[in-house]
Amino acid sequence: MSVRFAYFSMEIALAPSMRTYSGGLGMLSGDTVRGFADLGLSAVGITLLHRKGYFCQYIDETGWQHGEPDSWNIEQYLTEQEKRIQVTIAGRTVHVRAWEYRVKGITGRVVPVYLLDTDLQENSDYDRTLTDHLYGGDLYYRLCQEIVLGIGGVRMLRALGYEEITRFHMNEGHSALLTMELLDEQGQKSERTSFSNEDIAAVRKLCVFTTHTPVPAGHDKFPLDMAIQTLGRQDIRDMCDVFCYKGELNMTYLALNLSDRINGVAKRHGQISQQMFPNYDIDSITNGVHVRTWAAKPFVALFDEYIPDWCEDNFSLRYVLRIPASKIRAAHEEAKRNLITWVNSQMNTSLRTDVFTLGFARRATPYKRADLLMHDLDRLNAIAGEVGEIQVIYGGKAHPHDHQGKEQIKRVIQSNKRFSDRIHLVYLPNYDWELGALITAGVDVWLNTPLPPNEASGTSGMKAAINGVPSLSILDGWWLEGCIENRTGWAIGDRYDQLSSPVSADPTAHDADSLYNKLENVVMPLYYNDPEGFLEVMINAIALNGSFFTAQRMVLQYISRVYFR
Numbered sequence: 095m096s097v098r099f100a101y102f103s104m105e106i107a108l109a110p111s112m113r114t115y116s117g118g119l120g121m122l123s124g125d126t127v128r129g130f131a132d133l134g135l136s137a138v139g140i141t142l143l144h145r146k147g148y149f150c151q152y153i154d155e156t157g158w159q160h161g162e163p164d165s166w167n168i169e170q171y172l173t174e175q176e177k178r179i180q181v182t183i184a185g186r187t188v189h190v191r192a193w194e195y196r197v198k199g200i201t202g203r204v205v206p207v208y209l210l211d212t213d214l215q216e217n218s219d220y221d222r223t224l225t226d227h228l229y230g231g232d233l234y235y236r237l238c239q240e241i242v243l244g245i246g247g248v249r250m251l252r253a254l255g256y257e258e259i260t261r262f263h264m265n266e267g268h269s270a271l272l273t274m275e276l277l278d279e280q281g282q283k284s285e286r287t288s289f290s291n292e293d294i295a296a297v298r299k300l301c302v303f304t305t306h307t308p309v310p311a312g313h314d315k316f317p318l319d320m321a322i323q324t325l326g327r328q329d330i331r332d333m334c335d336v337f338c339y340k341g342e343l344n345m346t347y348l349a350l351n352l353s354d355r356i357n358g359v360a361k362r363h364g365q366i367s368q369q370m371f372p373n374y375d376i377d378s379i380t381n382g383v384h385v386r387t388w389a390a391k392p393f394v395a396l397f398d399e400y401i402p403d404w405c406e407d408n409f410s411l412r413y414v415l416r417i418p419a420s421k422i423r424a425a426h427e428e429a430k431r432n433l434i435t436w437v438n439s440q441m442n443t444s445l446r447t448d449v450f451t452l453g454f455a456r457r458a459t460p461y462k463r464a465d466l467l468m469h470d471l472d473r474l475n476a477i478a479g480e481v482g483e484i485q486v487i488y489g490g491k492a493h494p495h496d497h498q499g500k501e502q503i504k505r506v507i508q509s510n511k512r513f514s515d516r517i518h519l520v521y522l523p524n525y526d527w528e529l530g531a532l533i534t535a536g537v538d539v540w541l542n543t544p545l546p547p548n549e550a551s552g553t554s555g556m557k558a559a560i561n562g563v564p565s566l567s568i569l570d571g572w573w574l575e576g577c578i579e580n581r582t583g584w585a586i587g588d589r590y591d592q593l594s595s596p597v598s599a600d601p602t603a604h605d606a607d608s609l610y611n612k613l614e615n616v617v618m619p620l621y622y623n624d625p626e627g628f629l630e631v632m633i634n635a636i637a638l639n640g641s642f643f644t645a646q647r648m649v650l651q652y653i654s655r656v657y658f659r
Contacts, residue, residue, distance in 0.1 A: 099137040099261045099657060101127065102247055102269035104239075105228055106141040106207060108195050110527040113147025113166045114209065116228050117457045117491070119306060121527070122359075122553055123265055125384035127207060129645035131199030132384075132405075135653070138256060139207035140247040140269070142239060143168070143193060144228040151491045151524045157507035159458075159492055159500045163227075171195060172209065179249040183238050184324050188224070189216040190246045192254070200386070200405050208250060210242055229493065237316050237324050240345065244271030248279075261657050264303045264353070267314055267345030273297055273352040274325075274337075289333060294352065302656050303353035305346065305376075307550050308366045309461065313346040315339070350374050355656045359551040360572045366547050377655065380572055381551040382648035385411070385640070388557040390432075390535035392425035411560075411641035419629050426562050426632065433536025437487065441520050445485050449518075450621050453537030453563070455489035455525050455554060458499040464490065465502055466543040468509040469606035477610060478516040481618045485518045486541075487533055489525035530554065535561040539617060542567035543586065543609070545601060549573075555583075559639035562632035566617055568605060576639045583635060584612050 105120030130137040147164030172193035180187050192208040212224045224238050262272055280293035321343035322330050330337045339347040357377040358364035364378025385408045397404045400417045404410050434445045456462045478484045492499025507521050540558035549571035564583035567573040577585050587605040620628045
C-alpha cells in the first residue's frame with residue numbers, strides 16, 4: 095500500500111472509552127492523527143494496544159491516590175488483522191498481532207492506526223502481558239515494550255503491505271528502536287551484515303523526531319548490558335556513538351542521531367531543547383488541538399450557525415468577532431451549567447454557576463505545581479472575602495510510582511480544611527478525555543502553574559480557548575506565544591529571560607505572589623465588576639488562540655517544514 099508517513103507513538107487517544115492514553119502526549123497524538131485525516135494525508139499510525147489501560151484512579155478520604163487496571167472492550171472498537179510478525183526479546187521469539195482503528199476525517203478520508211498486541215497463545219505468560227499496561231512495569235518491561243513498538247511496528251507495517259513510506263515520525267523517543275530495524279533493512283538491501291555510514295545516512299533521511307519534554311525522567315534510557323542482552327545485539331556496543339549516551343542505550347539520543355528533522359513542541363521548548371542538545375539542529379512546531387474534538391456542543395452549534403466552514407478551515411474561527419457577544423455568553427453559560435451540574439451530581443457538592451470558577455487539570459507531578467494556588471491560604475481566603483467567592487475544580491493523575499505527585503494531590507485536597515466558606519474546591523478523580531472536555535469548556539478561567547522552563551508546550555489551555563475560556567498561566571510553553579495580556583488571558587510571574595532557570599531565587603513564592611496579585615487586582619474584579627470586559631477577553635481567546643493553536647495548523651507546519659524538507 096502506498097502511504098507516505100508513518101506516525102509512531104507509545105500512546106494515541108483514539109476514542110474516549112479506548113484506554114490507550116494517559117494524558118497530554120496521548121491526546122496530542124490522537125489530535126495529530128485526526129489532523130492527518132482531516133487534511134487527507136497519506137499516513138498510518140502505530141502504537142501499542144494497552145489492554146489494561148493506564149490505570150483507574152480513585153482517591154480515599156485522606157486524599158491519597160489509589161489505582162487499578164482500566165480494561166476496555168477491544169472488539170467493540172478494533173478489527174483484528176490476519177498478519178502476524180515476530181520480534182526477538184532476550185532470545186525469545188515474541189509473536190505480535192495488530193488491531194486496526196480507522197480515523198475518519200471531515201471529508202471522509204481515513205487514516206488507519208494499528209495497535210500492536212502480544213496477548214497470543216504462542217507467547218509465554220510474561221510476553222503476553224507486554225502490551226497490557228501503559229507506562230507500567232519495571233525498566234525491563236519498558237524496554238520490551240519499546241522493542242515491540244519500534245522494531246515490531248516497522249515489521250508489522252511491512253507485513254501489512256506498507257512498503258513506500260517516506261517518513262517515519264517518532265513522537266517522543268519510545269519508538270526510537272524503529273531506526274535499528276530500518277538500519278537492518280538497509281543492510282539487507284546491500285547484503286551487508288553490519289551497518290555502514292551509507293546505511294546511517296539513508297535511515298536518517300527517512301526519520302523525523304519530535305521531543306516533548308525538558309524533564310530528564312521523560313527521556314528513556316537503559317543500561318547497556320540490559321539492552322545488549324534484551325535485544326540480542328552486540329553491535330550496539332560497537333556503535334555506541336549512534337545508540338548510546340554516557341554508556342547507556344538512550345532513546346532520545348538514538349532518535350536524535352538518526353533523524354533528518356528534529357523539533358520541539360513550542361518556540362520556547364525548541365530553544366530549551368537546542369540548549370539541551372547543542373550538537374543537533376532543532377526546530378520548533380508548536381502543538382495544537384483538534385478543534386472539532388474539543389469544542390463543546392454549545393459552541394459547535396454556534397460556530398455551525400455563524401462560521402459554516404470552521405471545521406475545514408480552523409483559521410476562520412477568527413470570525414467569532416462577528417458573532418453577537420450575547421451568543422458567546424449564552425454558549426459559555428450552557429457549558430458551565432453542564433459542568434457544574436455534573437460535578438454536583440457526582441461529588442455531592444453544591445457549586446454554583448454564578449461563582450468565579452477556576453479549572454486546573456494536569457498530570458500530578460511536582461514541576462506542574464498544582465498546589466501553587468494554596469501557597470498562602472490566608473491570602474487566598476482574604477481575596478475571596480474581599481473580591482468574591484472562588485470555586486476551583488481540579489483533576490489529574492499521578493504516575494503510580496510518583497510518590498511526590500500523590501503527595502501533591504493530597505495537599506490540594508486537604509487544603510479544603512483551611513478554606514473559608516467563600517472558597518470551594520473539588521478534586522475530580524479519574525481525569526480522562528471526557529472529563530477534560532467538560533472542565534476545559536465549563537470553567538471561567540484556565541489555571542496553569544508549571545515551574546519554568548519545564549513546560550514543553552501544554553495543550554489544555556488551547557482546548558479551553560476554543561470554548562472562550564481564557565488562561566491565567568505561567569509564561570512557559572505555548573503560553574509565551576498565546577498570552578496577550580488582558581486580551582487572551584493573563585500571565586503569572588515574569589517572562590523569564592534566561593532559558594535555564596527562573597529569575598527568582600524562590601520561584602514558588604515569587605509566582606504565588608504574582609498569582610494572588612493577578613486574581614485580586616485584575617481577573618476577579620473584571621469577572622465580578624465588568625462582565626462585558628471579561629466577555630471581550632473570552633471572545634479574543636477564541637479569535638486569537640482558538641483559531642491558531644490547532645492540530646490543523648500544526649500538521650500543515652509538519653508538512654511544509656518537516657515531512658517535505
